Amino acid sequence: MTRYSKQTRILVAVDCIIFGFDGHDIKLLLVKRGLEPESGKWSLMGGFxxxxxxxxxxxxxILQKLTGLQGVYMEQLRTFSDPDRDPVERTISIAYFALIDIHKYEKQLSEDYHAEWVLLKDRPRLIFDHNEMVELAQKQLRYKAALHPILFELLPSKFTIPQLQSLYEAIYDNTFDNRNFSRKVLSTGLLIKQKEKDKLNSKKGAFYYRLDKRKYKANFQSFLNFIPNPDKFLI
Amino acid sequence: MTRYSKQTRILVAVDCIIFGFDGHDIKLLLVKRGLEPESGKWSLMGGFxxxxxxxxxxxxxILQKLTGLQGVYMEQLRTFSDPDRDPVERTISIAYFALIDIHKYEKQLSEDYHAEWVLLKDRPRLIFDHNEMVELAQKQLRYKAALHPILFELLPSKFTIPQLQSLYEAIYDNTFDNRNFSRKVLSTGLLIKQKEKDKLNSKKGAFYYRLDKRKYKANFQSFLNFIPNPDKFLI
DNA sequence: GCAAAAGTGTTATCACTACACCCATGG
DNA sequence: CCATGGGTGTAGTGATAACACTTTTGC
Incomplete structure (x- = not known):
């Protein structure tokens, strides 16, 4: 029994802005589009x-098809709806942004889609309104990370404080005072110190930490103020 | 030339969560649904x-059809997409929330839609997933208002500090210290004191203020921290 | 022994909170 | 003159920011 019969139905797609962190830089997972139009051009991973x-x-x-990963952090960003955003036929697209630990599947990158990690900073031009989607996602990531402990999603389960700081510095394209940073992060009580050290990045070695998952979930909505002068970064 | 021909097209609707403030309470603008199913039940104003x-x-x-107003503050909230959310036919709906000065058109409420302002607190049960939309909008409103000077959109262009405080108290269902509140609000520099007073609510009268539109726009993205202990209210 | 990164402490400043009284006016 | 809501000031506390030196160890 179909009523609403006078109304126009529209194609609905989902596009994923997938962020990763390699220890130095924020990266974006892109695919080479396999269908016309714009075949061969860079694009976000998406589907109907x-x-x-x-x-x-x-x-x-869509994310699993590309990466094989499940249980990834993901949130709905916004719906894009310009009638001409897809030249073939009107399609609205709901953008999702995802944060993944890049190491979890760096190798298993699906050949089928010609997927590649690119530097967020100098990513290629993308098709349609995907550039706008990435910019909005980056803004939202900065916004949210200033207030909530979201960036742990980009790190492996064991990480060091200097690694965490590098991540924040990459996100905000800035440097932070390491004494203040570690004090602030540790004061949240979210981190559990491990006995081992990471010796890859320094001779002295840096202690590993793990997230206290219980507290992480409980405090996720709290305002944590991880970065100094958040105003500066959110314009 | 239609490609993508194998894909399913879907009905796309917009639903508006419209907030108002009458000086004491937050209200929600609802309509009585005019078409089957659920005809006669309360609903958000929406359309395809x-x-x-x-x-x-x-x-x-949609907002203009209902209220006659243009240039209203509005932002996209989220897209709702449960395949069975509308029992007639699959319809995804993009929820927008709007803030309006209730006095701007209290009278011109369109009879056509049986529109009514209801108290947000004891609103009736709504059709479909509209209850969920309202709850999310309320959450988002609290979140955003804790950080950004968004609530001015609910007030007339001239307002008093006690009025503004009542508004914040209604939003957060709480009372705030009036000395701290006015100090904090005035310290933003967003308000311009007028010479007239509002004498309706007290014998002494309270000075009117206006928004400094220029600073308002410039500071909109800043973190202003209007309310104490924001954590308390955002769980 | 030296280069390179990790780790740690103190002080000054600022923002926030709690709190109580006087003011102006209409009745 | 009194009841009502408007308006203001201060002191204590806690958070933040600025700042530099010592530690460890691989080479």
Missing amino acids: VQPRENLRQAANR | VQPRENLRQAANR
Whole structure:
């Protein structure tokens, strides 16, 4: 029984802005588009929403198809709807942004999609309005990371404080005072010190930490103020 | 030339969560649904996206149809996509929330839609997933208002500090210390004191203020921290 | 023994909170 | 003259920011 019969139905897609961190730089996972138009150009990984799935399911399906990963941090960003955004046919697209530990599958990058990690800073031009999507996602990431402990999603389960700081510095394209940074981070009580050290990045070695998952979930909504003068970075 | 031909097209709607403030309480503008199913039940104002309009245009069109107002503060909230959210036919809906000065059109409420302002606190049960939309909008409003000077959108162009405080108290269902509140608000430099007083709410009268529009726009993205202990309110 | 990164402490400043009284006016 | 809401000031506390030196160890 189909009512609403006078209305126009529209194609609905999901596009994923996938961020990773390699220890120095923020990266973006892109694919080479396999269908016309714009075949061969760089694009976000995306796909059409299927009849019986909701958007989160669609986004997870797309991410898994590309990376093989499940349980990835993902949030809905915004819906893009310019009638001409896709020249073939009107398509609205819901952008999701995802944070993944780049090491979890650096190797298993699906050949099928010609996927590649590129530096966020000097990424190539993308098709359609995907550039705008990436810019918005970056803004949102900075915004959210200033207030919530979201960036742990980009690190492996064991990480050092200097690594964490590098990540924040990459996100905000800035340097922070290491004494203040580690004091602030440790004062949240979210981190559990391990006995081993990471000796790859220095001779002295830096202690590993792990997230206290319980506290992480409990405090996720709290305002934590990880970075000094957040105003400066969120314009 | 239509490619993508194998894909399913889906109905796309916009629903507006419209907030107002009457001096004491936060209100929500609802309509009585005029079509089956659920005809006669309370609902958010919404409508289908038309072929040549984007979502913002659709939301503005819907809001204007209902209230006659243009240039209203509005932001995209989230897209709701459960395949069964509308029992008639699959429809995804993009929720927008809007803030309006309730006095601007209290009277011109369109009879056509049986629109009514209801208290947000004891609103009736709404159709479909509109209850969820309202809850998310309220959360988002609290979140955003804790950091950004967004609530001025709910007030007339001239307002008093006690009025502003009542608004914040209504939003957070709490009371705040009036000395700290006015100091904090005035310290932003966003308000321009007027010479007249509002004598309706007290014998002494309270000075009117206006927003400094220039600074308002410039500072909109700043973290202003209008309320004490924001953590408390945002869980 | 030296280069390179890790780790740690103190002080000054600022922002926030809690708190109580006087003011102006209409009735 | 009194009841009502408007308006203001201070002191204590806690958070933040600025700043430099010592430690460890691989080479």
